[in-house]
Amino acid sequence: MSQVLHGPHTHTQNHLSQMMFQVLLALTPVTLYAFWLYGWPAFYLWLVCIGSSLFWEAVFLRLFGKPVARHLLDGSALVTGWLLALCLPPWAPWWLACLGSFLAVAMIKQIFGGLGQNVFNPAMAARVMLLIAFPVEMTRWIDPSHLGEARIDWQTALQVTFAPKSSAVEALVNDGYTGATLLDGMKQHVAQGGLVSDGLIHFDYHLWSGFGGYQAGSLGETSALLILLGGLFLLWRQVITWQAPAGLLLGVALPAFLLHLAQPESYPPATLHLLSGGTFLAAFFIVTDPVTGPNTALGRFIFGLGCGLLAWVIRTFGNYPEGMAFAVMLMNAAVPVIDRYIRPRVYGRRASGEPLPIDEKSSGGQS
């Protein structure tokens, strides 16, 4: 006799690996754009991130006695590695990428029990650890306006990624290829008593430069427009829901807008906060990570709102010009609390769990 199986006897075509590959597809435009913007080193860095992520995933799956091939093919390590690449400075050395993917895949994910068990977003947690441990390498941003004039060829680019201490690379870096990110530059500008409006002119900031992403930053801090495109694709495919992104964007924009309104020369406008830094990447690809987010719609909105607010607070009052990774980690830690207090109301019950009272009027009352 065959094994007894419960219903349903039909299942959706939408499998885990398909969800993962749709995420990768959504990340492709902004990644390709970043390759073009920052040149070959960005591409090599991406390769190293993905390769090492898969490597660490395989090693640790093996170590924990799980079926390696099946779990590798679910695509989760690929997504982690890819997102990590988007969180790193484009000219970061190879060992930084390797270490980062080790932290993300092994320390944050596998040691906590593998896919679905991690408390913190792997890419964000790895970025935070790297930023604290290697502040110099993690803040060496490339200014694409310099690159535009003299692109480096792929051989030199190999040196940038794999031999960062070589004299040729040192020369390149000292040659003015590096620059501050917009958020960093603006923060220092304001801290030195400069006016926001002067800063905007000085950094040549306007709405389209934010959307187009022609600025210094991580691979994923470039074009808000392309990230938005990917995010809309994921929304359309129902891979993500809108609550967390909406919460995050609102959380960043609302305080920025209000303070800019009150003191326009001390606080940068909301658009600058929204369109620079990792705001859009976080909104559509980081806080929408199902594993480390709350499980209800309202919970996800609160989670996103918290991430946005914290990021703005860190950006504005903290020591770091970009606070998204810290904000996400803090809110990740708060997810169990959110899930504890925000639960859907069960059909036929009050929010407290008591059954609804029977409406005497609706029944005939003959009994």
Add this chain to the structure above:
Amino acid sequence: MLIPMGYQGVHPPSHKSLTEGSKIRRFPLPNALYLSLQQHLGAPATPLVKPGDRVRKGQKIADSQGAVSAPVHAPTSGEIIALSEHTAPHPSGLPVLTLTLAPDGMDEWIDPPESLDPFTLCPESLCQRVGEAGIVGMGGATFPAAVKLLGSLKAGVKTLILNGGECEPYLTCDDRLMQEYPEQILQGALLMQQAVQAKQVLIGIEDNKPQAIQAMQAAAKGSGIEVRAVPSRYPMGSEKLLVQQLTGIELPARSRAADSGILVHNVATARAIYQALFENRPLISRVVTLSGGALTHPGNWEVPLGTLASDLINYASGFNEAPVRLIMGGPMMGIQLPDLHVPIIKGSSGILALTPAEINANEPQPCVRCTRCVRACPMGLLPLEMAARIRSGQLKEAETLGLQDCVGCGACSYTCPSALPLVHLFNYAKGALGKRRQEAEKMERTRELAKRREARLIQQAKEKEALMAARRAAAAKKAAEAQNEASSS
């Protein structure tokens, strides 16, 4: 939606086009009918005939037993050749007591009772006649219809709802019934309305059945019965959701629909009631949807109860390819059949033979908390959290999360991208909790009995003591008297 109860439902591919255009055809009599005595929820029926007896069509061959039960009638005339155990249409494949009837081909009816207009009957005798006809809920739950009607009459329901949702994929038997016999369904509904004295009758039909809606609306014109289209999404045909959709009333947890003044019956049940009361035809056949990708000729058949699924498929269709799973009912909540050697019973709405592509079963993967199950759950539960608790053995915690409110519709398992067997886990947990509760009750009863025994023993000892004391006193008195006598004499 931001509000906590953001139920979206699921939309599994309906596959109804396989059979929705196929008219109901009468299935010829097979060589043998296997009439299970347990075709309903409740106590099995007691046989009234023995092997060797000749029975006529419509004759009662097994009677209901106990408060919740239903009789069984002979689908045709012939000889009872066996009263034995036969595989039941249940995934366990366990046998139940079954009468085997060899048709004689004459299809000879019992003598009809005197005809009378059923609308002149009082509610109680209407209910009784429905019970006599062996009618059960034909949507699949197979709860005896008369018991439900009588309960609703006593509770005093206001609204009768006919469920024409048929939200299960593949199944089109109710759709075809509504298209082909709308008058009969309507008359059945009016009879039920009279039986429970309802003020209002609503018929809810999913909007993916426009022809059925049209036919029912045409039939209902002037009768005061309202036919309404409801959105097509699984599980719209579940009682709680249909009631909420049609009346706006949310049935309180742990209560019956009748407590809120509502009675829900399937459209096929309404037709069976019409046939029983107007045509004196007890429930001896039903419409079955034969479908699935593995079959050559899917279709709808009016099948005599007791026909083997194998006979049905062999005559009506055949296999394109070997099916990987046989199902009685729909693919979402239907039960897996151990093999095809099982009879059609009163609750068999469909026989499906599915291909691997249709089932699309995958190896379970870890839960990534994507919360599709939360969005799919019509009851507003957190399937992922309940499953996590059950997997780590915390059944009580799963229960506090609302396990007992789960209706087992399978929307969560259907939509899970990690292919987790969520319904399986919930059914297991419900079973295990029920068993625990039973054991606890048994312990409590045993303790109670032991306590009573102890009290009884003490009481007995006391009584014995008292008796002894009385006897001693009597003896002493007697001795004293004797002494007195002796001394006085």
